[in-house]
Amino acid sequence: MRILHTTPRADGFWMPAEFERHDGCLMIWPVRSDSWRSGGWPARKAFCAVASAIARSEEVTMLVDPSQYETARAMLPAAVRLVEMQTDDAWARDIGPTFVRNRNGTVRGVDWGFNAWGGLMDGLYFPWDQDNHAARKICDLYRVDCYDCRSFILEGGSIHSDGAGTVLTTERCLFSAGRNPKLTHAEIEDKLCDLLGASRVLWLPRGIYGDETNEHVDNICAFTAPGRVLLAWTENRDDPQYALSKACEDYLLQQTDACGRKLDIVHLPIPQMPVCIAKEECEELDIWDGVPTWTPGERLAASYVNFYLANDAVIVPQFGDPMDQNACEILTGEFPGREIVPIDAHEILLGGGNIHCITQQLPQGGRSGLYA
């Protein structure tokens, strides 16, 4: 693995869209007991369900702390590859490299700086050194060269690409005080374009209400095709989410993408009933640094937009809500060639994220399988 100090855009690389073909998917086994209740056991079952569903249509590699290797191997199907790696938690989307590709099918990784969603300002755990080192190790594992972008703080969940020059992100997250406070808006936009090989950035103002990542875009809006997005939505004007989703829609209606297209916007409902953490669930989380992870009854940032697009499937979070079925039907319409796989995401939500947050696609390279 070579460490590169040029930029993907200058080298002719760009971030493919998630809806394009993948060579595989990366996940990380949940371990830390202040993120995952009951010592991580319920979350592990949910991660296994997600990994098993994805493994039916693409290769899945699960990274695991050495202490959990044997357990993970016993719980996961044989099709899932298990590889040791130390991390601080289990967020492959946010700590993994962002993979970029060129016209020849060569794949490289972008290694962003990671500071646990806000560092000492409003980060969610400390330390985060293992997480910050993971992207480079992952590039090495897959034998791809790696762009050194550690001086710029960004998580994979805060960006989407249409694979054709357009990047979708949120102002609330990228302009947060805990990430890159010394950079101007224009400088951040330039970084995104240089490092994702893009020419147009769409700036949604907000994300999902209560999202502790400073409102990552991958919880509120996603491309389904070039020129078409799903937007998390509620018609309930008393819900604090209404104003946030409306602001995003108002913005998107005025924009064009990198190709000059207006965007088709498809509403994807949020759950009808707020998803909140129960008192008993709070009590089963270990305490970290004297501060409980949640307070009983706190609303979690539940959204169906946080799905994962596998080659032949859409892995859709479910919350035991009347809207579960509705969300699956809309996604069936958007992705007619793919199986819709609904998975109970409650335990992943308790950890602070959702299905998209715990996965990272490996775009298809020019050679089959890995990037050997």
Add this chain to the structure above:
Amino acid sequence: MRILHTTPRADGFWMPAEFERHDGCLMIWPVRSDSWRSGGWPARKAFCAVASAIARSEEVTMLVDPSQYETARAMLPAAVRLVEMQTDDAWARDIGPTFVRNRNGTVRGVDWGFNAWGGLMDGLYFPWDQDNHAARKICDLYRVDCYDCRSFILEGGSIHSDGAGTVLTTERCLFSAGRNPKLTHAEIEDKLCDLLGASRVLWLPRGIYGDETNEHVDNICAFTAPGRVLLAWTENRDDPQYALSKACEDYLLQQTDACGRKLDIVHLPIPQMPVCIAKEECEELDIWDGVPTWTPGERLAASYVNFYLANDAVIVPQFGDPMDQNACEILTGEFPGREIVPIDAHEILLGGGNIHCITQQLPQGGRSGLYA
């Protein structure tokens, strides 16, 4: 990765010869300070030299304890892939899987039991659980299925294959009391044939004098081609090695291989001067369990036979001895198409092994690169 309970022979798999083409080579970064003096620093330089030389003709993956990841990455060339894995020490030959292949080019691993060269009887360290688990993890890393042979204790350094049905081993090691004392000679021979896809086992009586592995074959004798072996040799009848090498030659002269061929035997001299550990070197080893690893002046099992055959090179141990050059010349004659790369092996010898012991070839599979 599937765990298989059949045998390679029954499934049409066999162990290719090391002189056949490889897809790569596996090594493990040296860490433990009771095996490697001065906290491992001098050994790491030697391992880097070996890895760099091999990487010029085949892919090298170095496994590393998380604590040493950053240091290893900084010391190794970019061409060497670094992957985290916990092990008890750095002997890829002995703890790695033995790779077997079938006619279609499918590769699988054989996961032998490992008990640190003799378990509680005369093993060299305790515990050895991480080492015993490594072969299976390595199979998973390379996405190859794995034969479960953990009930049979064997290290990769105790076997050589000619890739055509013949296995070379030593009685002293395989019939040692610390490995498989409940099995008869015939049962052990059957195991070797079943698990290496062989039909003939050649039983050298002894190995190199003072070899603490109970005299592994890879220190005394190696195939250079079907029907041809190199044998560690001395003409000095006062050297305790003389009787051991002579006993091996006497045996080999009476044998035929799996194809019914008599064997050509090429003498490869041992170093002219015994290689011994100095008092200062002993003092730089950490103490383990109250027992020093070596006593000052102890003779080390130095042998030029412990080379590694890379695709385009022979990595040859050197000891600062008058015979160094002689050994390289003989190997030049045996491997005319390969570059002879002499590497100072003194620090590896202090750890208890040599270049072949710290490497493990990955035979060429039917698909290019990895076994994806």
